[in-house]
Amino acid sequence: MITSSEQSDLTNTRHVFRLLVLYRWLSLIPPLLSWLTTQDTARLIAALAAAVIANLFITFFPSQLNASVRQRPALLLIDLVFCSALAAFSGGWNTPYYLYAFSPLLAAAFFFKLRGALVSALGMALLFVVSGVGVTPNQNWLSLVAQVVGFFLIAGAFGYATTLMARLTSSHLELNRAHRDLEVIHSLTLSLQSASDVNEVEERVLEAVTNDLGFSRAVIALVDQNDHVVSCWLGKARDGRAMFAGGLPHPARLRMTAEEGIIAQCLLDGQPRLGTSETLTANPAINTHLEHGTYHVFPMILREHPVGVLIVNASDENDPARLRSLEAIASQAAVAVGTTMLCIDRAQRLAVQDERIRIAREIHDTVSQSLFGMTFSLDACVKLLPTQPDTVKKELASLLQLAESTRAEVRQSIMGIWPSQLNAESFATDLRRYTAEACRASGVDFDIQVRGDFESLPPQAKRGLYRIAQEALANVVRHANATQAQVRLDIADEQATLAVQDNGRGFDLNLALAREFNREHFGLRGILDRATSLHGTSEILTQPGAYTTVKISVPLSTRLPKS
Template identity: 30%
Template sequence: MRWIRQVSLRLQIIGLVLSFTLAVGLGNAFRAHLALDDMAREQFERRSVATALALAAQATDLSLANDLFGLFELLNNTLVSTPDVRYIMVLDENGAVRAHTFGPGVPRGLDQANHVPPGEPWHMTRLSTEEGPVVDIAAPLLEGQPGTLRLGMSEQAILDSVNRHTVQLVGLMALSLAPVLIITYFLGRTLTTPLLKLVDVTNAIRQGDLTRRVPVQGRDEVARLGAAFNEMTQALAESQIALEASNRNLQSRNEELAALYAVATAIANAGTVDELANAALTKSLEVMGFEAGWVFLIPHAGEAPSLRAERGLPPQQAQHLAHGLPGCCLPFEAQHLQTATLVHPGQPCPCLTDTEACAADLITHMAVPLRSRTTMWGTMHLAAKTPDEFTPANQKLLTAMGRQIGMAVENAFLSETQRREAFRQVLFERTLTAQEEERKRIARELHDELAQSLAVLIRDLEDVAHPKLHGQNGWQARVQDTRALAVQILEQTRRLIFDLRPSALDDLGLLPALRRYARHHLEPAGIEMQFTVSGAKHRLPSNIETAVFRIGQEAISNVVKHSAAGQVQINLGFESRQVTLTVSDNGKGFEPAQTLDVTANPANGLGLLGMQERAKLLNGTLIINSKPGAGTSVQATIPLEDSP
């Protein structure tokens, strides 16, 4: 250490200051490196586990269905779309590999490298590979019964990002040393209190306190050194703030992506538009932390929005919204709404506070447009207690979620339209066939019954025209027989006309015609009938009476033909704004979804689908509740004001 005495004091000061500065900078850089590495690894592990569990959930159905093609497609699509994924494989319950993403084959021993302990939802282990460290996650498929999914995620990208940030921090620190090196050269003349204070501040900074500053007095070398040291400290503090902001931004972005992924996963398995609306609303409320909301959809351009889903609202308030969203609850025309927008800023929303049974703690809501690329499909509304809950970040995320949901709604509507068109084609063909069969039946009855009866009647009338051929008594008997035959012909004609369209429907109205038809068909089949009426009975418009009668006719016919029921309850409800017909039986029941799928089996469900079409033509609904062994209930509701 004698050589230090041979060096000038000025150089000693420079060496001392630089040593402390380097120690502080490297210490902070090392601490920042460790903190960033820990946070990045934690987020990476969470994302890896979430990805593995999501893949396991999707692979479960494919494994149970033994759909190896779909399983390989799922694995390969995930491998291509997720850069961090290095391999995916699915093992059966015996540990044998069913599907994998390795080209020539699974590396030896890899399939035995990770197992899920009993009772654990997943298990993670780290493996060393030629490409770097890999996190291996094992996730059971349906509690492990069909097998296990193994997902390998490379940590190399995370490590590279951490090292890059660390190098930037060290470079920034190196740049900050330049003014220190220049200024400290002039501090050799002063070895008093300012140097001691400088050492004290340096020690504090080394402990991580970047708020400390060196007192600067005068304009000499010591003062300049203090100022330079303060600049360096400020640069370090700014770099640390920038690094923390970058970390927060990265974390926020990961949270946004996780929210969008959660919504996409929730709506991916929705079968109908209503299921999609409910799934999207439920998951959006969950990821955004809100408790109540609703969804309005516009099936076709020019139509009024209709309520398709609601969560967290009192029943009366949901019923109030079912009649339509007030015009004041959109900031402007919904068709021009591009981003999530706060409704009624600065004042309570009427649709949340003006109803009798309102949610008292909810006073405002944000309207989220559900848009595809070219079409506005509706709005999703999330309610909150205060406007402050809707931050700009929430607004941006909700706008992205709205576009994602809008694309899904468009696909769902297109799918429903295709299914409806396919059904209508099948229904049209079946209707033509039924019409031809009905014509054949009428012609056969006219030929076999009415034509022959009329021929006999003509012959009897000819005999009656010559009473002397039979005598007085014989002539009277022939007249009686002829009269009885005429009565029989009249009954046959009336029965044939009733099958085509009962005259009671036009003369007396829906109630007598439906009651007579039910009695005429159920009693001969030995089925006990209970016919009830609720509300004030009155005549309905002709098109509504015809539609309700045909729906009831088909429902009663299905009971007789298919239900094997012993009892039937029929209720016809008259209300001020709608009429409701309910036909319930205690028969064997069926699965409505399978029966209504005409694309799978065109011979099934056409009667039920025809009933649905009749109700839809009048803006009504048809609800079918049935289970095997639990009977069937068919309820048709037709509005009286909105029907065309």
């Protein structure tokens, strides 16, 4: 397959070759004028006919001649001899074919740069001098010297210009390649920022190395920071073929010790290396997947810690600029892998923390309330035991049922289980049972109502609002000294509003929140946090000596986070 640079070079070669052909035709003007102005027409016609035939042959077969001269430079000697023969046949040193004799010199300069131009100029000078000996009338040695010097000057100038043009073309191609490589690295950097996991990072790096940079094969592997081994091997060929079975990360593990081969050594000292597939690792299975060949090995280092390795099949041309591009890609991949791993680790830590908070809230909202009621009842049983043993016996049986219920609630809190059959009726019924059994409420009249389409609530909203209502009612029983409490859950206009109101003694909200926060409890603070987790708003209206209202509003259309 011809690359764009090769195609451009081929196009330029054709243009210059056409220019050389045009020069050969224009250089026949002096011989034509000489034929028209002299008497010796037979010799001039024969020489002119030979030159025209040679030009026609070059004009109609440029590609074949171009390729032949590049492969066999000695073919230019034929043209040199032909031009010197024309000179000898048409007046020697006074020949009208002097400009025509520059044709092979310019061709040599074009094909073989300055050195070819000077060598051909030397050959042409010798042949030209020999061709004129004995056949040149009125010999002028000064004119001959000027002609010979002209051969060297014109050929040298054209050869030097061709050399400069070749260097300029080479520099242009290198700049284009460097620009393309930088674009690949820039695109890869932007692409890696959106990678969701390390496997996606591996795939995008391999795509850039094989498809964009054009290397035939590439492999990437990651370092397990806990076990200090290289694993998660993923490879790709330029034709799209996966180098490991199924195109999935291979689980082979390579210990990071010097005895394990070049890859391990590269990760240990952080220096790129070049090696054959047989010496890359001490694991025959991995070497088989890498396939036979020579590979560049680039360590992926982040903050002086190895995170992976990039292995690329060495091309025929060992271009330092290309190797620097691969090193840059390895560095970008190291940052992406390290950042992704850090995000995953942070997400895991946050998930653990959120789970701990959830369990703590569940225990506070259920178990602690039940234990509070059991403690209150047991204290009453101790006081009534001497005088009313039958009453105490019944109460203890009830407490046993409550203990069993509490045990089930502990299991639900730990496992994150919630009954799927929760509906509007069970929402109100369970809250009444909760106040009667867990809170041991006495002397408080509870009014609980659910209005609207309860089933339109997401499961997490149902659970969250139920827990908020539990906590609010527990506070009423514990602290409000109230005789009445109302619970209203209204679902309308894409919003659920929960309001819990009592006629108790109220409290100082700021003082209560500060005290709970400092003591790391979850009462009112838990209500506010639950409302926030549901993307809702919370409002607590109270003051010492007055009623208390807890109002929570939750949107139905907002996608709730997973618990």
